[in-house]
Amino acid sequence: MSTATKKPRLTTSAMIASIAGEGQRTKAAPFGHALAKLAETRPEIVGMTADLSKYTDLHIFAQAHPDRFFQMGMAEQLLMGAAGGMAKEGFTPFATTYATFASRRAFDFVHQVICEEHLNVKIVCGLPGLTTGYGPSHQATEDVAMFRGIPGLTIVDPCDALDIEQAVPAIAEHKGPVYMRLLRGNVPLVLDEYDYKFELGKAKLLRDGKDVLFISTGLMTMRALETAKALAADQIDVAVLHVPTIKPLDVATILREAGRSGRLVVVAENHTVIGGLGEAVATLLLSNGVTPSFRQMALPDEFLAAGALPTLHDRYGISSAVMATRIKGWLD
Amino acid sequence: MERTALIKSISQAAYRIRRYALRMGEVQGQGYVGQALGLADMLAVAYTHALNYQPQDPEWEGRDRFLLSHGHFAIAHYAALIEAGIIPQDELETYGSDDSRLPMSGMASYTPGMEMSGGSLGQGLVIAVGMALGLRLKKNPAFVYNSMSDGELDEGSTWEAAMSAAHHGLANLICLVDINNQQADGNSNKILGFEPIADKWQAFGWHVQRVNGNDIEAVLNAFDIARKLPDAKPRVIILDTLMGTGVPFLETRDKNHFIRVDAAEWQQALAILDASQTTGAAQ
Ligand SMILES: Cc1ncc(C[n+]2csc(CCOP(=O)(O)OP(=O)(O)O)c2C)c(N)n1
């Protein structure tokens, strides 16, 4: 680490971050509003948090349904275990904290209490992947890898506000445990420009293209769409297949799209290269004899740095500027 | 040093710690300054009176270990490390910037004098138990101090460690609990009630003191008692603190996990702090 060198000062966008870029269209607290609305007709829905309601937008639900909101204190193991207990009594808890603490701190409780009995708990977590400059304690770079290892746990990584809004009723409807990564605060709105509807377990082709196929999830779908637009100027034709449900995978759609010949397949995710969508897709393709040129765009297998989010997104290769450059390099 | 003079010199150190913290807050336009101002008096006692350390050699084997379990209070700890001479003062200009040694959340891998990588709350006391066991095994007489927040009282790991420390008779372990009655979602007593907290530590087998954490004399006495106590027990000092202490407009501002400070207010806060300090002003 260098010391007191003069550098342009960027804030680290620590706790109150919105990942929206300058001038991007956004929607406020889509998760909180969608859940509060759904709960009007679904009395079995309860909200639970570990001292992070304001930071996961669950406070909107808490204001609308105070009698069904449970503040569990900053105790993530208790949160998950108690959510399991609520589910055993017939309720559908939405339990919120940050992704790092749900995965790393409370993993055994998620695994044993919630998933082994296939309980109806929806785990909804802020700060997925690299969405804070606060350092490894808050950067959930391996949550998907950890949770993918649990049988029967559905994993959802929405792209934007529209995806989140539509995912909330869908995961409530689903019988069994779900882990959803959450963008909170002023969340970018992107997918309304496409012919798109969230369906649990379904991948959706947002745009077609003959040179490159992005298979992307979470906010990386937004980045992939930006990259595709930028590359169009260079006559590079990029398709984007959005995979909001990471487990179970939409096997048929992924095999069909990746099997169309002549395209470079790039799996993009806001997660370490280890154990996420990239490895899941690679295994799927190889096991089915589909072998396109294949690249991963994901976070490195490292403890990531603290710093300003835009700097870090560039450094670790998940900003659209860096993504476009890398694609061109691969096509050369 | 005579007691009155000692208290005066510690309060001057506390003033400088507050000043450094405010200046770092100004650099980024944000930071946990309310917390830092509340904790400054305890840190001044720790770093100018109680702790044994060598500023030129932060990893000196004989040092007392000071763990910042509540890593988001790093701005306060950096200020204390500057006061201690472990971090150069001009480095505060880099606070929270890319590639700085002073990231917003405290990490051992970045900063000299930081003994643990915090951020994930509720880990300091468990680490402290291991260090205290290790020091005792090595026959190293150093103390392990674990500084933690009231929010961390919610975590089960805190109480696993509390029970373990008493079980192992860790007389070389001193835990410092900041009761600022603030957590992320609101006042601590509304999030998960922990009172009567002194009774809880007592029942877990600890020597317990509870003091006004912004009364330097009371904090000083508590540290002295904790260090000199002959009992084979871990010791806890519970510090009731006021966020924003030393800057009246922050003391009375609506309490929040992130206290709001407008751009123009950093200089005002520094001016008020300076005016309250007639002697020993930092540059
Ligand atoms: C294990 C863990 N859970 C949740 C968080 C998110 N978080 C950061 S600060 C905070 C509040 C904790 O209370 P306290 O440390 O007393 O806060 P303060 O006094 O600074 O307001 C929370 C919940 C965290 N950092 N670590």
Ligand SMILES: [Mg+2]
């Ligand atoms: Mg607190």
